Amino acid sequence: xxxxxxxxxxxxxxxxxxxxxxxxxxxxxxxxxxxxxxxxxxxxxxxxxxxxxxxxxxxxxxxxxxxxxxxxxxxxxxxxxxxxxxxxxxxxxxxxxxxxxxxxxxxxxxxxxxxxxxxxxxxxxxxxxxxxxxxxxxxxxxxxxxxxxxxxxxxxxxxxxxxxxxxxxxxxxxxxxxxxxxxxxxxxxxxxxxxxxxxxxxxxxxxxxxxxxxxxxxxxxxxxxxxxxxxxxxxxxxxxxxxxxxxxxxxxxxxxxxxxxxxxxxxxxxxxxxxxxxxxxxxxxxxxxxxxxxxxxxxxxxxxxxxxxxxxxxxxxxxxxxxxxxxxxxxxxxxxxxxxxxxxxxxxxxxxxxxxxxxxxxxxxxxxxxxxxxxxxxxxxxxxxxxxxxxxxxxxxxxxxxxxxxxxxxxxxxxxxxxxxxxxxxxxxxxxxxxxxxxxxxxxxxxxxxxxxxxxxxxxxxxx
Amino acid sequence: xxxxxxxxxxxxxxxxxxxxxxxxxxxxxxxxxxxxxxxxxxxxxxxxxxxxxxxxxxxxxxxxxxxxxxxxxxxxxxxxxxxxxxxxxxxxxxxxxxxxxxxxxxxxxxxxxxxxxxxxxxxxxxxxxxxxxxxxxxxxxxxxxxxxxxxxxxxxxxxxxxxxxxxxxxxxxxxxxxxxxxxxxxxxxxxxxxxxxxxxxxxxxxxxxxxxxxxxxxxxxxxxxxxxxxxxxxxxxxxxxxxxxxxxxxxxxxxxxxxxxxxxxxxxx
Numbered sequence: 098x099x100x101x102x103x104x105x106x107x108x109x110x111x112x113x114x115x116x117x118x119x120x121x122x123x124x125x126x127x128x129x130x131x132x133x134x135x136x137x138x139x140x141x142x143x144x145x146x147x148x149x150x151x152x153x154x155x156x157x158x159x160x161x162x163x164x165x166x167x168x169x170x171x172x173x174x175x176x177x178x179x180x181x182x183x184x185x186x187x188x189x190x191x192x193x194x195x196x197x198x199x200x201x202x203x204x205x206x207x208x209x210x211x212x213x214x215x216x217x218x219x220x221x222x223x224x225x226x227x228x229x230x231x232x233x234x235x236x237x238x239x240x241x242x243x244x245x246x247x248x249x250x251x252x253x254x255x256x257x258x259x260x261x262x263x264x265x266x267x268x269x270x271x272x273x274x275x276x277x278x279x280x281x282x283x284x285x286x287x288x289x290x291x292x293x294x295x296x297x298x299x300x301x302x303x304x305x306x307x308x309x310x311x312x313x314x315x316x317x318x319x320x321x322x323x324x325x326x327x328x329x330x331x332x333x334x335x336x337x338x339x340x341x342x343x344x345x346x347x348x349x350x351x352x353x354x355x356x357x358x359x360x361x362x363x364x365x366x367x368x369x370x371x372x373x374x375x376x377x378x379x380x381x382x383x384x385x386x387x388x389x390x391x392x393x394x395x396x397x398x399x400x401x402x403x404x405x406x407x408x409x410x411x412x413x414x415x416x417x418x419x420x421x422x423x424x425x426x427x428x429x430x431x432x433x434x435x436x437x438x439x440x441x442x443x444x445x446x447x448x449x450x451x452x453x454x455x456x457x458x459x460x461x462x463x464x465x466x467x468x469x470x471x472x473x474x475x476x477x478x479x480x481x482x483x484x485x486x487x488x489x490x491x492x493x494x495x496x497x498x499x500x501x502x503x504x505x506x507x508x509x510x511x512x513x514x515x516x517x518x519x520x521x522x523x524x525x526x527x528x529x530x531x532x533x534x535x536x537x538x539x540x541x542x543x544x545x546x547x548x549x550x551x552x553x554x555x556x557x558x559x560x561x
Numbered sequence: 562x563x564x565x566x567x568x569x570x571x572x573x574x575x576x577x578x579x580x581x582x583x584x585x586x587x588x589x590x591x592x593x594x595x596x597x598x599x600x601x602x603x604x605x606x607x608x609x610x611x612x613x614x615x616x617x618x619x620x621x622x623x624x625x626x627x628x629x630x631x632x633x634x635x636x637x638x639x640x641x642x643x644x645x646x647x648x649x650x651x652x653x654x655x656x657x658x659x660x661x662x663x664x665x666x667x668x669x670x671x672x673x674x675x676x677x678x679x680x681x682x683x684x685x686x687x688x689x690x691x692x693x694x695x696x697x698x699x700x701x702x703x704x705x706x707x708x709x710x711x712x713x714x715x716x717x718x719x720x721x722x723x724x725x726x727x728x729x730x731x732x733x734x735x736x737x738x739x740x741x742x743x744x745x746x747x748x749x750x751x752x753x754x755x756x757x758x759x760x761x762x763x764x765x766x767x768x769x770x771x772x773x774x775x776x777x778x779x780x781x782x783x784x785x786x787x788x789x790x791x792x793x794x795x796x797x798x799x800x801x802x803x804x805x806x807x808x809x810x811x812x813x814x815x816x817x818x819x820x821x822x823x824x825x826x827x828x829x830x
Contacts, residue, residue, distance in 0.1 A: 184740035209740040223731070225739040230751040234713060241710045248703045248810060256698050330687040333702045333802075334762060334795040416717075416744040456631035457693060529813035548813035553679055555624070555695025556687075 179289025187212035192294020214409035217298035220287030228409035235411030272404035298402035625681035686780035697803035704802030
């Protein structure tokens, strides 16, 4: 009854023309709230409001404007002064319970933890209220499972392609998409009064988060200034993990600007991998369409916040339910995604690389042979060229010119080498985690419980 | 599609021996090191380049011990270097030294944990021999993920040390009480203590020096007179992490995680 009265009372005020104020409701609340005193304001009577030309924001005890945003629940005093909702409010949020059920999370995971995973470090700097620790833990777990999956299923993948594949499977962009597929909605602005089931992050300040598992090089400023090339081998040791972990802003590490630059450069390098290889595939699509909402900065921040939420959920599953549950969660949501590895390759001199590969593996040197052709003198010729090592065909390619077809054939041969996979049913190393070593040794390699050594490749061809 | 090696049996051992040595640079193509490449289409394949490795398997050289013949260049370089002395760098070729280092790092029978080829591969950096004998970058990438996870788990599982515990106690400016749960209490330790506080590349490099990886790692420093600036620290880190990764792929995660806990974290932290 009270709510209906309130809405009736508010209707008259809402119909009145309002003066222009700050763009977002959150900003309006914040700027106005700072000006007013903390005393309880006097409520105006409803009848006089309809006649008022202007509506001054009315702040109740909890700091929100009940006229503009009729509350769904009774909030404690000064709620909007808090950076994030109190943990107790998690038990009353319908959105949060629905999310918990939608993800089929175990009852061991309390709603308060799930509420904490939705609070980004930029919304609430207190590390015991935001998701930075959980996100760090979850990122470590996701990266571990993703990398072991690649090591077993694609043992010959070149290092740069592996980095791009890890970013494509477990990086910020796919995690952002996973979060959106889960139905996560962001709050317009973080604050204590928002629904705990909304993802809270700020577009203004990046926030201090847990450092990533990487090291800053002393020459990192020079690298960014002079565009020095960072070698693949050095990246393995130095860079804040690929795919990017929650960004670092603590004292010893890089500044946010440099960290973002590094990540941008990393992304650029990875996009280079997905570029056209000799005009074989179409160019990589831009990350965000020109009609996307907001600016590139806000989109980046939003993507990071969503990705950190997914990582935090994995961390929460690990913390409350254990290692196996976290692994099944990652397998179900992250590793099950489709990634077209073939498109991540970009060759500079495919025929040279193939010749060197045959030299290294001591195969017969590759020979290109024209298998069939049509329309040589016409406007649209097609040449089909096969590359042979001895009597065995390594690859085949069709092109509009002889040169093009030969290059395609060489590229296909190299892809066939690098994309070797032992199959889908191969075990990953963590499948035997938890077994006693003696039990594994007794079970032996062939039996079900044991571990069979997987193929380890010596490395890719280095091409310049 | 897997590429099958095109190894066909030789007609006679003498033919193979005759083809062992590099052909004399009689033609332009061979002088340019292009003898391996056939630039035009041919109808009959020539099985010319079967080197010593195609002898009977007992005489086959291990891959780690030689550069494939056809990958070698003309034997000279027209590149003008600043300091020719920097080209001189000798690496270990003794398998027993490698075994000794593995025993020191992994404990008793550590040298039997990995097959020969993988043992050498794990300590071969990309800078060695132009990368022609393989390198340990991918293994190190995977080993780093294992180390990161295991270090994080060790932080969660163990109580915080004194100084970190003090740093962990922070007060909220709004006087809020965080939600308490024993599982979350473990995760909250990550605020005060992170893997970088437990382990660093300098610590791993020191461990590597102690077990002798500095002598057996195969690499090529840019400046042999100044190994620090040539990057011996990341190279040794790569070796250690690659060994961890190789053990995980060879024996499974249980063994690998135990190795990380007992052989690396215990010695380093």
